[in-house]
Amino acid sequence: MEKRLLKLKVNGQEYELYITPKTLLVEVIRDHIGLTGTKRGCETVSCGACTVMIDDMAVKSCSILAVQAEGRHITTVEGLERNGRLAPIQKAFLDHGSYQCGFCTPGMLISCEALLKENPTPTKEEIREGIEGNICRCTGYNSIVRAVEAVAKGDYREEGT
Amino acid sequence: MSKYSVINTHVHNVDGIAKVTGRATYTFDVKLPGMLYGKILRSPHPHAKIVNIDSSKALELPGVIGVVTGKDTLGIKQGIWRRYQDLCDEQILPVDKVRYIGEPVAAVAALSEEIAEQAIDLIEVQYEVLPAVYEPMEAIKKEAPEIHQGFERNINVTRHIEWGDVEEAFEEADYIREDWFKCGGQAHMCMETRAAVSSYTPDGKLTVYHSTQAPYYMQGLLAGVLGLKEGNIRVISHYVGGGFGGKFELDGAIFCSAVLSMKLFRPVKIVFTREEDFIATKRRTPMFYYVRTGVKKDGTFCAREAKVFTNGGAYTGMGATALYLTGFFHSFPYRWKGYRYDGYRVYTNTLPSSAMRGFGAPQAMFCSEQQIEWIAADLGLDSLEMRRKNAHYTGYEVPDQATVGSCGINQCFDTVKDWTKKKGKLPGNRAIGFSAAGFMSGGIFNWFDAPYAFSSAVVTINNDGTVELHVGAQDIGQGSNTTLAIICAETLGVKVEDIKVHSGDTDHCPADLGAWGSRQTLMAGNAVKMAAEDAKRQLLEFAYAQSGSNIVYDLDIKNRWVHAIARPERGYDYAELVKKATRGKDGQRIVGRGYYTPHRKGMISPAYSYMLQAVEVEVDKETGRIKLVDSLTAHDCGQPINHLGLIGQLEGAFSMAAGYGYLEYMPYEDGKLMNPNLVDYKVIRATEMPEVPVAEIETYEPEGPYGAKEAGEGLTNPTAAAIGNAIFHAFGVQMKECPIRPEMVVNALKEKEAMGEKGG
Numbered sequence: 001m002e003k004r005l006l007k008l009k010v011n012g013q014e015y016e017l018y019i020t021p022k023t024l025l026v027e028v029i030r031d032h033i034g035l036t037g038t039k040r041g042c043e044t045v046s047c048g049a050c051t052v053m054i055d056d057m058a059v060k061s062c063s064i065l066a067v068q069a070e071g072r073h074i075t076t077v078e079g080l081e082r083n084g085r086l087a088p089i090q091k092a093f094l095d096h097g098s099y100q101c102g103f104c105t106p107g108m109l110i111s112c113e114a115l116l117k118e119n120p121t122p123t124k125e126e127i128r129e130g131i132e133g134n135i136c137r138c139t140g141y142n143s144i145v146r147a148v149e150a151v152a153k154g155d156y157r158e159e160g161t
Numbered sequence: 162m163s164k165y166s167v168i169n170t171h172v173h174n175v176d177g178i179a180k181v182t183g184r185a186t187y188t189f190d191v192k193l194p195g196m197l198y199g200k201i202l203r204s205p206h207p208h209a210k211i212v213n214i215d216s217s218k219a220l221e222l223p224g225v226i227g228v229v230t231g232k233d234t235l236g237i238k239q240g241i242w243r244r245y246q247d248l249c250d251e252q253i254l255p256v257d258k259v260r261y262i263g264e265p266v267a268a269v270a271a272l273s274e275e276i277a278e279q280a281i282d283l284i285e286v287q288y289e290v291l292p293a294v295y296e297p298m299e300a301i302k303k304e305a306p307e308i309h310q311g312f313e314r315n316i317n318v319t320r321h322i323e324w325g326d327v328e329e330a331f332e333e334a335d336y337i338r339e340d341w342f343k344c345g346g347q348a349h350m351c352m353e354t355r356a357a358v359s360s361y362t363p364d365g366k367l368t369v370y371h372s373t374q375a376p377y378y379m380q381g382l383l384a385g386v387l388g389l390k391e392g393n394i395r396v397i398s399h400y401v402g403g404g405f406g407g408k409f410e411l412d413g414a415i416f417c418s419a420v421l422s423m424k425l426f427r428p429v430k431i432v433f434t435r436e437e438d439f440i441a442t443k444r445r446t447p448m449f450y451y452v453r454t455g456v457k458k459d460g461t462f463c464a465r466e467a468k469v470f471t472n473g474g475a476y477t478g479m480g481a482t483a484l485y486l487t488g489f490f491h492s493f494p495y496r497w498k499g500y501r502y503d504g505y506r507v508y509t510n511t512l513p514s515s516a517m518r519g520f521g522a523p524q525a526m527f528c529s530e531q532q533i534e535w536i537a538a539d540l541g542l543d544s545l546e547m548r549r550k551n552a553h554y555t556g557y558e559v560p561d562q563a564t565v566g567s568c569g570i571n572q573c574f575d576t577v578k579d580w581t582k583k584k585g586k587l588p589g590n591r592a593i594g595f596s597a598a599g600f601m602s603g604g605i606f607n608w609f610d611a612p613y614a615f616s617s618a619v620v621t622i623n624n625d626g627t628v629e630l631h632v633g634a635q636d637i638g639q640g641s642n643t644t645l646a647i648i649c650a651e652t653l654g655v656k657v658e659d660i661k662v663h664s665g666d667t668d669h670c671p672a673d674l675g676a677w678g679s680r681q682t683l684m685a686g687n688a689v690k691m692a693a694e695d696a697k698r699q700l701l702e703f704a705y706a707q708s709g710s711n712i713v714y715d716l717d718i719k720n721r722w723v724h725a726i727a728r729p730e731r732g733y734d735y736a737e738l739v740k741k742a743t744r745g746k747d748g749q750r751i752v753g754r755g756y757y758t759p760h761r762k763g764m765i766s767p768a769y770s771y772m773l774q775a776v777e778v779e780v781d782k783e784t785g786r787i788k789l790v791d792s793l794t795a796h797d798c799g800q801p802i803n804h805l806g807l808i809g810q811l812e813g814a815f816s817m818a819a820g821y822g823y824l825e826y827m828p829y830e831d832g833k834l835m836n837p838n839l840v841d842y843k844v845i846r847a848t849e850m851p852e853v854p855v856a857e858i859e860t861y862e863p864e865g866p867y868g869a870k871e872a873g874e875g876l877t878n879p880t881a882a883a884i885g886n887a888i889f890h891a892f893g894v895q896m897k898e899c900p901i902r903p904e905m906v907v908n909a910l911k912e913k914e915a916m917g918e919k920g921g
Contacts, residue, residue, distance in 0.1 A: 036190040037183020039402075041352045042435040046839035049352060077183035090181040094173045097805035100813060101638025102180030103187060103352035103402030128847040135839065137352050137403050138638050139809050140816035141847040 006067055010035065011079030017066075025069050026050040026061035029076060037077040037106045041135070048134030051107035052076050058114035060107075060133070077106035080113065088156030089113050092147035100138030108134045112148050121152050166720050167651040168867055169801045174643045175662055176400070176636065185400040188356040188372040189432055196358065197226055197270040199421055199431040200277035201413050202284050203441060204259035204266050207510035207832030208293035208306065211257055211286065214267055219283040224276035227425045228284065230267045231256035234420055237386045240477050241378065241410050242608045248318065250309055251476040251513075253386075253416040259288075260308055260475035261510055262832050263441035268417035270429045295832050297449065297470045297507035308475065308508040315508040317473045318481045322488045322502040324560035330464035330499030334455025336540060340532050342452065343898040344524035346472070346827045347445035347820070349517055350844055353402020354438040359418035360428035367423070368395045371415050374404040374637050375675025378609065380667045382411045387419060398665040404637035405817070406516035407443055409677050410478050439837035444827065445517035446483045446506075447472040450528040452491075456536055460547035464499035467491050467528075471514065473506040478515035479677075480506055482604070486765075487521030489562060490878070491529050494570055494599040494771055495551040510832050518814070519877035520678060522600060523821055527899050530596040530882035534889060545773075548597050549574045553771070555860070563763040567870070569797030569858035570597065573773035576795040576856045581775055584791075591779040591790065594886030598774070600875025601766030602865065603680025605759040614756035615680070616688040617671035620649060620696045622751040624743050626721070626736035628655065630692075631663045633673025634685035639873060640806035641681045645689045647802055648866050652693035654718030655735060671756075679871035682802060683768060684757045686866035691755025699751050700735075703742040759864075767864040770871040771797040774879040776819075777851075778887035782910060785903030787823045787884065789851040794876065797858040800868035808855065810873030815853045815880060816845045822881030823901045824849075 001020045008015045010033060017032050029038050029052065040062060041047035050061040053075040080087040089112050092098070099105040108131060115122060115130035122130060127148045128141070136144065150156065163169065179185040216228040231254040240249035254265050267284050271277035292306040299305060300315040308315050331337065351372075358370040367389060373379050376396040384391040401408065414431040421429040433442070451468040469487060473480050488502035537544035549571060557565045581593055603615070621629040630649050636642040642662040650657045664670055673685060697718060704716050704723055715726045724732030742751055759767045777791040794811065801807050824843040828835045836842045861868035885896040894909035 030190075035183070036186065039187075039189065039352070041354070042839045044435070044838045044840050047352065047435075077181075081182050086178075086181070093181045094177045095171075097174065097809045099174075099177075099180050100640065100809055101352060101401060101403040102176070102185050103189075103638075105180050106183045109181065125848075128850070131847045135352065135844055135846065137350055137405070137817070137844065138813045140812035140814075140845070140853060141850045142812050142853060143809055145847065 006070060008066060008069060008074065010074045011076060019066060021065065021067050023066050024062055025064050025066045028066040029061060035076050035078050039103055039106060041103065048111060049104050049107045051110045051134060053110055053114050056114060056117045058111045075110065077109055080109060087113070088151045088158060089116065089147065091156045092150045096143045096147040096150065098139060098143040098147040104134060104136045108136060108144060112144065116148065116151060122148065165651055167647050167657060169804050171804055172643060172647060172657050174640055175646050175657065176642060187353050187400045187402050188358060188370045188398065189353050189402065191358045191370045191430065193358060193360055193428040196428040196430055197272065197425065198274040198277050199268055199270045199418055199429045200274065200281050201265045201417055201431065202267040202281040204262060204264045206259060206288055206290050207262050208291040208308070209259050209288040210291060211255065211259065211266065212289050213287040215285040216267060218285070219269060219280040222276065222280050222283060224272040225269060225280045226272070226427065227270045227421060228267055229417070229420045229424055230254060233424060235386065235388050239382060239386045239411060241382065241479055242477060242481055243610045244608045248477045248481055253411060253413055254420065261512055263512065264475065265413045265417060265441070268421055270421045270425055293510035293832055295509050295511050295829060297472045297509060300507045300509045308510060312508060316505055317477055317508045318484055318506040320485045320488055320504040323500065325497065325499035327464050327466060327499035327501045331455045333457065334463040335458040336536070337453065337455045338532060338536050338539065339451070339453040340897060342450040342528040344448045344450065344527055345900055346447040346514060347517060347825050348439055348827065348842060349405040349407030351403030351405060351407060354433040354435060355408070355412045355414040355442055356432040357415040357418045358428055358430040359415070359422040361422040361426060363426060366393050367419060368397065369415060369419060370397045372401050373398045373408050374401065374635055374677055375409040376635060376665055376667045377633055377672045378409050378675055379411070379415060383415070383419060386411070386416065387423065395668045398635065401635070401637040404676060405518045406520065406677060409675055410443065410515065412442060435839060436837045439842065440512060440834050443478050443513050443515035446480055446514035446521065446524070448487065448524045450524065452528050452532050454532055454536060458540065460537065460540065460542045460550055462495055462497055462551040465492065465497050466501045469504040471504065471506045472511065473508050474511045474513035475508065476513040478513050480513065480515045483516055483521035487525045489765055490522035490599070491525035492559065494553045494597055496553065496557065511829055512834065516677060518817060518874050522598065522878045523818060523881060526596060526598050526878045527881040527885065530879065531885045531895070534886045535895060545574055545578060545595060553599070563765050566768050566864050567799055567860040567862040568771055569860040570771040570773065572858045573771065573795035573797065577773050577775050577793060580793040584777065590782055590891060591777065592887045592891035593775050593777050594883040594890060596774050596879035596883035596886060597772065598875060598878035599769050599771045600679060600871050600878060602683040602768040602770065602871035603766055604678045605762050605766060611672070611674060613672035615758045616673045616684040617756040618685065618688040618692040619671060620692040620753040622696055622739055624740055626655065626659060626739045628653065628660045629663060630660050630689065631670050632685055632689060633671045634664060634681045635676040636664055637676050639676065639810060640803055641676060641685065643806055644682055644803040645685055648686050648689045649693045651867070652690050653697050655721050679874040682869050682871065683865045686869060687757035688755040690866040692753040694753070695755060696751050696753025699753065700738055700742050703745050704738055768862045768870040770875045772875060772879060774883050776880060776883040776887055778884055780888060780891060780906060785906035787901065787903070787906065789819055789849065791851050792853050793856065794853065795856045795858055796876070797860050798872035799860050799862035799865050799870040801857055802867065802869050807872050811855045811876050812853045814873055814876035816850055818877040818880030819884065820845050822884040822899055826900050826902060
């Protein structure tokens with residue numbers, strides 16, 4: 001397959017990449033750009049470890065080709081933090097112990113962030129549904145639900161905005 | 162006010178920032194200059210002789226750098242039970258025979274993963290297929306095929322535990338009940354699949370990044386199979402994407418990458434796909450349990466006898482330990498006048514089974530706690546009161562096995578009873594099931610033959626008062642680095658943010674047996690406490706020397722404040738003391754050392770946790786679908802150390818235990834796992850998880866640091882039985898197999914209905 005030039009905007013930064021069109025978005029993010037915060041945990045679009053935001057929507061980056069994301073704004077876990085200032089959801093994860101091994105955390109944070117963008121005051125059930133596509137083998141999810149609730153309640157504010 | 166300033170307070174994980182910002186670098190993320198990518202060719206046969214391997218076509222593929230097979234290895238059979246040569250039975254790249262589907266046969270290193278994948282398809286292996294056997298009850302038959310030479314009837318290990326006069330104790334019983342149970346396997350399903358990057362250099366040194374629970378074990382095991390000195394191998398494992406018992410044996414990723422790297426003198430990375438992780442690692446041990454229990458009319462337990470046949474799969478691994486522990490914890494948490502356990506671990510041509518969170522105890526409790534519930538129903542007794550009547554207590558001795566240094570189970574009963582009472586009457590398809598359990602705080606056994614202390618720690622104090630804590634304990638997400646930092650900070654009298662924890666690197670950290678069997682809080686915790694006390698004593702010597710106060714006054718450091726205990730308001734800054742002490746030592750940094758090895762603590766563990774769980778379950782009678790509605794767990798882990806970590810561990814254990822109870826099924830057909838992916842293998846997701854409040858019953862464990870003991874693994878034990886007991890209370894049907902699947906529930910209900918019609 002012939003390689004082609006791809007312009008991709010990740011965390012506000014424009015990247016020019018030379019890739020084969022069949023390359024998955026997750027491969028471009030991890031292997032070509034080198035943002036290894038985004039993980040992979042399966043080959044069946046089941047685990048959610050590779051979740052990123054495309055515009056404001058959570059997408060499993062193993063489920064689409066990088067070329068499909070051209071011209072869109074991609075946010076990975078690295079993009080949640082601004083100049084050393086953590087996003088509210090990151091602070092809430094710290095306070096509520098919403099991670100253990102941390103491998104699902106980048107994808108989980110993104111799913112939570114996307115959920116809150118779409119629905120700033122979700123119910124418990126809506127939070128659970130919002131993260132249903134992300135497997136966490138360590139926490140049992142409840143601490144993640146509590147973190148999202150805390151953000152929704154306004155316990156954390158965006159700094160410097 | 163708590164007497165502690167750090168212990169059991171709200172502390173962020175010491176690696177929290179790295180983990181919530183994507184900075185944490187796992188083995189999965191490691192990339193070294195000149196690195197090659199490896200793939201493993203796996204056996205399609207459950208049992209076959211390897212006649213010939215031809216890798217010439219693979220080597221011709223552009224981008225392929227090298228291929229290794231068993232012939233490139235020393236052919237050493239390895240295993241984690243190093244003291245017992247016959248239990249070291251696994252060549253990770255076998256020389257002449259494969260024993261399960263998915264077993265490694267050859268490995269390729271190439272410029273990319275894609276090329277390596279194409280190359281393994283070009284390797285031609287000639288097999289002579291042998292008859293295979295998959296179930297332990299078949300494999301012990303005389304006519305069954307021989308899987309390993311010299312193991313009669315494929316019996317790999319047997320374990321016998323007995324105390325009291327069992328026959329006499331049965332004679333005292335008014336009622337005897339016997340049941341057979343079948344407990345399934347379970348996949349660890351760590352989010353980070355098995356992964357390793359090995360780099361061998363011309364100076365004869367090997368560096369390995371590995372997603373492991375026990376860097377020192379990896380160092381020792383690799384040295385054995387590669388013919389290297391332990392000291393010439395460095396194992397690095399800074400962040401581990403989950404372990405759960407599945408990552409403290411050599412795996413194909415670490416072994417094959419090391420062998421490839423030693424042949425090619427290039428770094429080689431191997432990451433398992435999710436499918437490989439399912440079919441070619443290890444799993445929770447499937448078990449057939451026969452249980453015979455005798456009790457008096459009033460519910461007093463007299464005797465128990467258990468016979469267990471486990472599906473060991475193709476190799477021993479840690480399975481021999483699981484065989485022992487299931488037998489011991491099957492007696493838990495009760496007093497038996499007579500107890501006898503006979504366990505048989507049987508080789509089969511399936512995925513090897515080994516350690517997994519709970520380590521044989523979840524199977525033991527699934528059988529025990531359900532049978533106890535049925536006995537109470539048979540005798541018309543309150544099952545909780547019957548449990549309480551027979552439960553362990555502080556100071557109880559399990560004959561010849563263990564002494565219980567602390568036990569809070571009695572208080573657990575009151576908590577659970579209150580909760581249940583408040584629930585009131587439930588709808589007809591809903592009920593609450595109970596289950597009690599206990600677990601160990603690290604094993605006292607050393608079949609690995611480690612020459613070092615079980616745990617060690619070094620505390621180094623910098624001139625500005627910051628602290629370097631070096632531990633061999635391994636943080637696999639359970640938060641041990643945070644727990645150990647808390648113990649260090651509390652002991653030294655500083656804050657958690659003063660402590661930098663160094664772990665996961667055998668070149669720089671002391672040896673430690675690693676993260677398994679719930680050992681780190683107690684064992685590594687004791688080592689850290691001792692090291693911090695050593696360092697603090699050195700600091701206080703200088704403080705005393707300059708204080709000039711009466712000898713009867715004691716000094717202490719708390720919250721970075723050096724003071725006389727009798728006059729805490731008078732004092733000075735800890736950093737000031739550190740500077741003086743360092744100067745006084747002619748510029749040497751203050752270094753404290755600590756270690757822990759259990760002595761004279763029985764056969765199993767220095768301390769035991771206890772718990773009682775209630776789970777509210779709803780069942781759809783039409784479909785058999787199980788829904789967990791609510792739960793309560795009363796839990797005795799001694800003095801809680803890491804508040805947030807404890808909650809997380811307990812909630813997480815519940816999700817894994819519940820998965821074992823009703824979701825996580827591993828069906829095999831002719832030795833082939835039928836659902837090796839996350840579409841068909843179901844783990845609990847957020848929508849299926851109920852609330853899991855925990856009521857901590859505080860006790861003080863004399864052997865643990867600050868009175869602490871196990872938390873987080875033990876709670877994998879009770880839940881499957883509690884779900885079964887809830888179904889029993891809702892419908893009167895007995896679930897003798899786990900995971901309890903919808904079709905089992907539907908069939909049981911139909912059967913019951915048919916019996917009712919017949920009877921009526």
